[in-house]
Amino acid sequence: MLRITWRDRVDLTKEQERMLSGEHGEVLQRMFRLLVRLGDIYGADRMIPVGSVQVAGVSFKSIGDPGLEFLEDYASEGAKVQVLTYLNPPGMDLENWKDLGFPEDFAEKQMRIMEAFRKMGIITTATCTPYLAGNLPRFGGHVAWSESSAVSFVNSVIGARTNREGGPSALAAALCGVTPNYGLHLDENRKPNIVVKVGADLKFNSDFGALGYYVGKQVKKGIPYFRGIGGANTDQLKALGAAMAASGAVALYHVENLTLEAHLVDPKGLETIEVGEKELKETYGKLNTGKDPDIIIFGCPHASLREIAALASKLEGKRLKKPVWICTSRVMREAANRMGFTEVIEKAGGKVVADTCMVVSPIERMGYKTTGVNSGKAANYLPGFCKQEVVFGNIDELLKRVLE
Amino acid sequence: MISPGKAKGEAIVSKEPIGFYGGIDAKTGIVIEKGHELEGKSVKNKILVFPQGKGSTVGSYVIYGLKKNGVAPVAIVNKETETIVATGVILAGIPCVDGIDIDKIKTGDKLVVDADQAIVEIG
Numbered sequence: 001m002l003r004i005t006w007r008d009r010v011d012l013t014k015e016q017e018r019m020l021s022g023e024h025g026e027v028l029q030r031m032f033r034l035l036v037r038l039g040d041i042y043g044a045d046r047m048i049p050v051g052s053v054q055v056a057g058v059s060f061k062s063i064g065d066p067g068l069e070f071l072e073d074y075a076s077e078g079a080k081v082q083v084l085t086y087l088n089p090p091g092m093d094l095e096n097w098k099d100l101g102f103p104e105d106f107a108e109k110q111m112r113i114m115e116a117f118r119k120m121g122i123i124t125t126a127t128c129t130p131y132l133a134g135n136l137p138r139f140g141g142h143v144a145w146s147e148s149s150a151v152s153f154v155n156s157v158i159g160a161r162t163n164r165e166g167g168p169s170a171l172a173a174a175l176c177g178v179t180p181n182y183g184l185h186l187d188e189n190r191k192p193n194i195v196v197k198v199g200a201d202l203k204f205n206s207d208f209g210a211l212g213y214y215v216g217k218q219v220k221k222g223i224p225y226f227r228g229i230g231g232a233n234t235d236q237l238k239a240l241g242a243a244m245a246a247s248g249a250v251a252l253y254h255v256e257n258l259t260l261e262a263h264l265v266d267p268k269g270l271e272t273i274e275v276g277e278k279e280l281k282e283t284y285g286k287l288n289t290g291k292d293p294d295i296i297i298f299g300c301p302h303a304s305l306r307e308i309a310a311l312a313s314k315l316e317g318k319r320l321k322k323p324v325w326i327c328t329s330r331v332m333r334e335a336a337n338r339m340g341f342t343e344v345i346e347k348a349g350g351k352v353v354a355d356t357c358m359v360v361s362p363i364e365r366m367g368y369k370t371t372g373v374n375s376g377k378a379a380n381y382l383p384g385f386c387k388q389e390v391v392f393g394n395i396d397e398l399l400k401r402v403l404e
Numbered sequence: 405m406i407s408p409g410k411a412k413g414e415a416i417v418s419k420e421p422i423g424f425y426g427g428i429d430a431k432t433g434i435v436i437e438k439g440h441e442l443e444g445k446s447v448k449n450k451i452l453v454f455p456q457g458k459g460s461t462v463g464s465y466v467i468y469g470l471k472k473n474g475v476a477p478v479a480i481v482n483k484e485t486e487t488i489v490a491t492g493v494i495l496a497g498i499p500c501v502d503g504i505d506i507d508k509i510k511t512g513d514k515l516v517v518d519a520d521q522a523i524v525e526i527g
Binding site for chain 2 (some may be wrong): 018033034037038041062064065066070166168169257260
């Protein structure tokens with residue numbers, strides 16, 4: 001007989017015990033069991049209520065038929081979320097997919113996925129920037145988010161607390177309203193373990209992307225504490241965090257004099273790495289695997305209104321020789337429409353693509369082989385996920401290649 | 405115990421980790437990963453024994469699909485269950501135990517798994 005000793009380490013309330021024993025149905029029982037087991041694996045002491053959830057694993061390209069069937073089954077069992085829950089991007093623009101050339105068979109499956117989520121009460125505003133689209137946690141609040149750049153932003157810039165959840169564990173948190181208390185929910189796990197001294201001039205958002213890509217490779221799962229970043233707006237912090245979460249698994253970073261928890265932690269005595277102009281230049285070189293882009297795509301993570309406005313001002317009265325997309329949330333697109341930014345971009349021959357992005361959409365099936373990006377995260381994923389060669393540069397360099 | 409339940413069946417043992425997404429066909433239960441030691445074998449109604457999962461997190465949904473399509477193993481026994489397999493067996497309701505010294509189990513052994521007690525008996 002092979003035997004191990006095992007016991008539940010996670011303390012449960014009476015109500016939670018009832019959920020686990022199946023009093024609220026099989027779906028909630030399994031979902032809660034998932035949270036308890038994960039809590040067990042990671043040493044959680046108890047469950048904590050979450051203020052909001054963001055669920056990844058939305059694109060049909062990522063989850064395929066197995067994911068679609070699972071979601072439809074659980075939705076048809078009447079499962080309903082208990083807290084404000086948003087989605088990660090699907091694999092296409094949910095309204096203009098036909099005009100943009102997304103394949104019909106893909107669209108049919110994608111719409112079924114969205115319908116299953118909607119049935120569960122999930123807000124089908126699908127974006128990797130929920131914080132720009134109406135899902136904004138408070139400083140110190142506990143949430144269960146899954147998209148890696150959103151996790152990084154919410155932990156680092158907003159100062160709410162989440163682990164990097166998987167699709168199912170985030171869904172379980174949404175349906176049960178709680179998440180296991182471990183990892184980045186705890187003060188002691190939010191301290192930096194490496195100092196990054198930046199000795200380079202960071203001007204463009206792509207510079208922050210390149211810095212993030214380089215640092216993510218170096219620190220992997222670590223929590224970096226940046227020195228020498230004089231200033232950065234939220235778009236630049238979004239680019240930095242996204243790249244670190246893609247090339248590494250960074251879910252939290254601190255920037256001296258800039259991010260909220262930086263003064264609460266003590267970086268004294270930590271190992272220090274230096275990143276200068278040389279390392280940034282090498283990173284630009286490494287991320288450029290292609291020569292002549294078929295398409296240029298901005299908005300990874302989803303563009304803010306400021307980024308859409310910047311692109312519109314650069315395209316005003318100009319003509320593009322090749323497709324240029326800027327991906328954003330439906331909410332930002334509405335504002336861009338109202339301000340006339342969408343019209344300016346479309347007049348030049350570009351597109352403001354909502355809901356989806358280049359990483360989760362099937363661009364390799366749409367005839368594109370080389371994609372130009374200003375995002376360190378996109379440059380990291382496009383070769384593998386979308387079989388693309390990449391031209392990585394700042395917005396001005398990229399547009400120079402495609403303006404008439 | 406990762407996922408509760410009891411099962412009896414014949415062991416199919418892999419010394420290598422198993423990646424379910426692209427590794428096992430959810431429609432047939434046959435291992436399809438090229439060069440895998442179980443390639444071409446079916447896991448249907450077996451007790452699947454392997455050290456741990458690997459690969460894409462979509463593997464959790466494949467485990468769910470195996471169960472839904474009636475081609476799932478009746479139980480899973482691991483050395484160390486990581487989150488992909490843990491998530492899959494819980495979503496699907498397949499009994500699963502970890503922390504087991506799987507070197508003692510050979511393909512073809514008749515096993516009794518009592519996941520609730522975290523016991524695997526070689527019969």
